[in-house]
Amino acid sequence: MKKIALGLAAASFGAVSAFAADLPSRKEAPVYAPPPPAFTWTGFYVGANIGGGWLESFNRTGWGTTFNGLWWVPAYSTGNGGASSGGGVVGGVQAGYNFQLTPSFVVGLEADFQGASIGGGNGSGWWGGVSRRVDDFGTVRGRVGVAFPGWSQLLVYGTGGFAYGDVRLNHGWLGNLHGAAIGWSAGGGLEYAVLPNWSVKAEYLFTHIGTDQWGGANLAQHIVGFHTVRAGLNYRINWGAFGAPVVAGY
Numbered sequence: 001m002k003k004i005a006l007g008l009a010a011a012s013f014g015a016v017s018a019f020a021a022d023l024p025s026r027k028e029a030p031v032y033a034p035p036p037p038a039f040t041w042t043g044f045y046v047g048a049n050i051g052g053g054w055l056e057s058f059n060r061t062g063w064g065t066t067f068n069g070l071w072w073v074p075a076y077s078t079g080n081g082g083a084s085s086g087g088g089v090v091g092g093v094q095a096g097y098n099f100q101l102t103p104s105f106v107v108g109l110e111a112d113f114q115g116a117s118i119g120g121g122n123g124s125g126w127w128g129g130v131s132r133r134v135d136d137f138g139t140v141r142g143r144v145g146v147a148f149p150g151w152s153q154l155l156v157y158g159t160g161g162f163a164y165g166d167v168r169l170n171h172g173w174l175g176n177l178h179g180a181a182i183g184w185s186a187g188g189g190l191e192y193a194v195l196p197n198w199s200v201k202a203e204y205l206f207t208h209i210g211t212d213q214w215g216g217a218n219l220a221q222h223i224v225g226f227h228t229v230r231a232g233l234n235y236r237i238n239w240g241a242f243g244a245p246v247v248a249g250y
Contacts, residue, residue, distance in 0.1 A: 039152055039193065041098045041106045041145075044237045049094060049203075051230030053118045054087035055132070056206075086120025086133070090228050096143070098236075106145040106155060113138040118226050119168075130170070132224055137165030137207060139185045153193040160186035165209045169222045181224065183209035191234070201232045 096110030119133030145157030163185035169177045189203030210223035 039196065041100045041108075041147065041155060041193075041236075044095070044097050045199075045234045046095045046237070047093065047201075047232050047234035048091075049112070049114075049201075049230040049232030050089070050091040051228060052087060053090045053116060053134075053226050053228035055118060055120045055134075056225035056227065086118060088117035088119060090114045090116045090118070090230065092138075094232065094234070098143070098145075100147075103152065104147055104149065106143075106147060106157070108143040108145070108157075109141070110143055110159070111138070111140045114228075116165075132170070132222070133168040134224060134226060135166040135168065137163060137209065139163045139205070139207070141185060145191075155191040155193075156188075157191065158186075158188045159203075159205075160184070163207045163209055165207070165224075167209065167211060167222060167224055177222070179211045179222075181209035181211035181222070183207065193236075197236045197238070199234045199236065201234065203230050203232065204228070205230075 092112055092114035094110055094112035096108055098106055098108035100106050113136070115136050116134045119131065139161060141159045141161035143157050143159045145155040147153075147155050161184070162182070164180065164182045167179065167181045185205050185207040187203060187205035189201055191199050191201035193199040205228045206225065207228065208223070208225045210221065212221050
């Protein structure tokens with residue numbers, strides 16, 4: 001009996017060993033790396049920019065007042081049409097938020113503040129000549145952009161919104177006036193994500209701002225239009241990416 005029991009045990013052990021040998025080795029199982037996260041423009045960002053600007057060829061100044069039945073308005077006006085427009089350097093910072101609605105459609109909001117040295121004038125005249133300068137300005141603008149299939153890291157956008165600035169006016173006998181102006185700004189640009197959190201951009205804006213300034217007993221209505229072209233660098237913070245729609249990678 002003992003020999004029979006030992007034989008059965010040996011046969012059972014051999015069968016178990018053969019079955020175990022037929023099982024796949026855990027070491028041979030393929031290892032799959034998780035796919036990289038899909039790129040998205042969604043998130044907060046901060047950045048800096050630098051560029052140049054120049055005055056529009058025609059800017060308007062009115063002085064003196066007259067009553068038109070509703071309110072007092074400038075009685076006379078002149079401009080610097082035909083004069084060479086003063087150019088200068090602009091530079092500053094920006095911050096904003098993008099939200100990618102679909103793989104191809106991005107909306108956002110951006111605020112920026114710029115230091116500037118834009119100025120120019122129209123020489124002299126019987127009023128003493130006009131010169132004007134923009135010391136600084138800022139904007140709060142909406143952005144609407146398109147990321148093309150196959151180029152999801154390239155954003156082409158249009159932008160527009162509120163603008164404000166610090167302007168100076170030297171109007172001969174009116175004197176050297178200085179004040180805060182408000183208006184609007186609009187333009188467009190290109191932005192390209194060179195890394196998941198870093199992007200570079202090129203942008204054009206036209207800004208139109210104005211203010212009422214008093215020179216002695218005379219009201220001077222000062223309206224300034226100017227162009228800017230800027231290059232910038234943005235760093236995207238992923239705080240706002242939580243809950244963002246899934247964007248297919250191309």
